[in-house]
Amino acid sequence: MGTLTNKRILLGITGGIAAYKSADTVRRLRDAGAEVRAIMTAAATEFITPLTLQAVSGHPVHRQLLDAEPGQRPTDAGAQDGMDHIELARWADALLVAPASANFLARLAQGRADDLLSAVCLATQAPVAVAPAMNRQMWSNAATQANLATLGKNGIRIFGPAEGSQACGETGPGRMLEPAELVTQISQLFVTGELDGLSVMVTAGPTWEAIDPVRGLTNRSSGKMGYAVAQAAAEAGARVILVSGPTALADPERVQTVRVSSAQEMYDAVHAHVGTANIFIGVAAVADYRPSQIADNKIKKDAQNITLELTRNPDILASIAALKPAPFTVGFAAETEDVEQRARRKRESKNLDLIAANRVGTNLGFGSEENSLLLIGQDGVTPLPIQPKTQLARALIRHIAVKYHATRTAGVRQIRR
Structure with missing residues (x-):
C-alpha cells in the first residue's frame, strides 16, 4: 500500500555525484503512490540527463526560471508566461531537494531566487525538505553549519546526511540518504498528529x-x-x-x-x-x-x-x-x-x-x-x-x-x- 497516495511531490536535483540516485528516488516516490515532477539545476544536468528523469517520472523536466519550454507547466489552467515557478509552487504538496549541494544550501539560506529551483522553494507554501550531499569537510565547515541553522529556523526540514565512504575516497558524514529512507521521511511530513486518538x-x-x-x-x-x-x-x-x-x-x-x-x-x-x-x-x-x-x-x-x-x-x-x-x-x-x-x-x-x-x-x-x-x-x-x-x-x-x-x-x- 502506498504511503504517498495522491501526493504531489516536487523533486529538486542539484549538482553532485549523488544525483545518480535521483532516478531511483523518483521511482520509489511513484511506487509509494506520489505524482512526481522534477526540477534540475544547470549543474545537475552535468551528472544525470533530463531525459532520464523524464522517463522515470513520466513528465517533462523543469529547468528554466523564465520562458520554460512548452509543455513543462504542471497544469495548463491559469499558467502564464514567465510564471512557471508560481504554478509549480502551487502544484506541490511537498518539495524535496535531493541531493542538496553545499552551494544550494547557501543560496537557499540567503533567500536567493536566481534559478527555478530556488525560486520555487521561496514561492511554495508546501513543506520544503533538503537532503544534503557533499564532502565531509564541506559538511563540517562552519559556513555550511551556519546555513543549516538558518534553514532550520526558516522551517526547512533537513534529511540526513548519512555517514560512510564518499566518491572522493574519504569516509565521514555527507552521504545523501538512500532513496528508500528519503521516501519514508517525506511521508512523515504528512503525518501531523493533530487528531491523534480521535x-x-x-x-x-x-x-x-x-x-x-x-x-x-x-x-x-x-x-x-x-x-x-x-x-x-x-x-x-x-x-x-x-x-x-x-x-x-x-x-x-x-x-x-x-x-x-x-x-x-x-x-x-x-x-x-x-x-x-x-x-x-x-x-x-x-x-x-x-x-x-x-x-x-x-x-x-x-x-x-x-x-x-x-x-x-x-x-x-x-x-x-x-x-x-x-x-x-x-x-x-x-x-x-x-x-x-x-x-x-x-x-x-x-x-x-x-x-x-x-x-x-x-x-x-x-x-x-x-x-x-x-x-x-x-x-x-x-x-x-x-x-x-x-x-x-x-x-x-x-x-x-x-x-x-x-x-x-x-x-x-x-x-x-
Whole structure:
C-alpha cells in the first residue's frame, strides 16, 4: 500500500555525484503512490540527463526560471508566461531537494531566487525538505553549519546526511540518504498528529434517488473533496469512517469506507456509526428530495409530460448536531450566490460548530481539482484560497483540529448561537 497516495511531490536535483540516485528516488516516490515532477539545476544536468528523469517520472523536466519550454507547466489552467515557478509552487504538496549541494544550501539560506529551483522553494507554501550531499569537510565547515541553522529556523526540514565512504575516497558524514529512507521521511511530513486518538466521520459524494430501476435524481458531486478530507484526517492521526455516496473514486487508505446510494441509506449508515465520533464533517452533497414512489419497472416514454411527486429527505447534518452529546459538527455549503450570508444562515439554523462555504461554478466546486473555502464559525471567518483539493483538505483539518481542541480544553462544548 502506498504511503504517498495522491501526493504531489516536487523533486529538486542539484549538482553532485549523488544525483545518480535521483532516478531511483523518483521511482520509489511513484511506487509509494506520489505524482512526481522534477526540477534540475544547470549543474545537475552535468551528472544525470533530463531525459532520464523524464522517463522515470513520466513528465517533462523543469529547468528554466523564465520562458520554460512548452509543455513543462504542471497544469495548463491559469499558467502564464514567465510564471512557471508560481504554478509549480502551487502544484506541490511537498518539495524535496535531493541531493542538496553545499552551494544550494547557501543560496537557499540567503533567500536567493536566481534559478527555478530556488525560486520555487521561496514561492511554495508546501513543506520544503533538503537532503544534503557533499564532502565531509564541506559538511563540517562552519559556513555550511551556519546555513543549516538558518534553514532550520526558516522551517526547512533537513534529511540526513548519512555517514560512510564518499566518491572522493574519504569516509565521514555527507552521504545523501538512500532513496528508500528519503521516501519514508517525506511521508512523515504528512503525518501531523493533530487528531491523534480521535474518531472522525466524513460523508462524501452525491446521493442517488431512484425514480425507477434505470433513472434517478442526483447531482454533480464527484466526491473528491470529501475523500481528500477523509485522507487528511487520517494523516492527522484520526480513526476515520467515510460514508460515501456513489463515486468513481478508490477507497482512501487507512480509512474505513462505507458505501451507500440514497440519502436515507446515508442517514442510516451515519447514525449506525456516529456514536464513537468526536468530529463529524458533512461534505456529501445530499439530495434534499426523493421521489415519493419508485416505479417497479422502467417508465416508458409514452406520455408527453409526467409529474414526479417528491418527498423531503432526512437532514443528516442537523440530526447529528442535535445529538446529546453531539460531536464537533462541521457542515459544507455549496452556493452560487450570496455565499457567506447563506452559509451563515445554514450554520445557525442547523446549530453547527463550523461551516465550510464555497462558490460552485466554472472550474470550481463540483468535479474540479481545485476549490476554495470560507470557514465560518461562531468566532469569525477564515478564508482558504483556491488550491488543489488535497491541500485544501489539509488546511481544513488543521483549522478543525485547532477549533476542536480549543472547545474541549475549555471543558465545554462551543456555544454556537
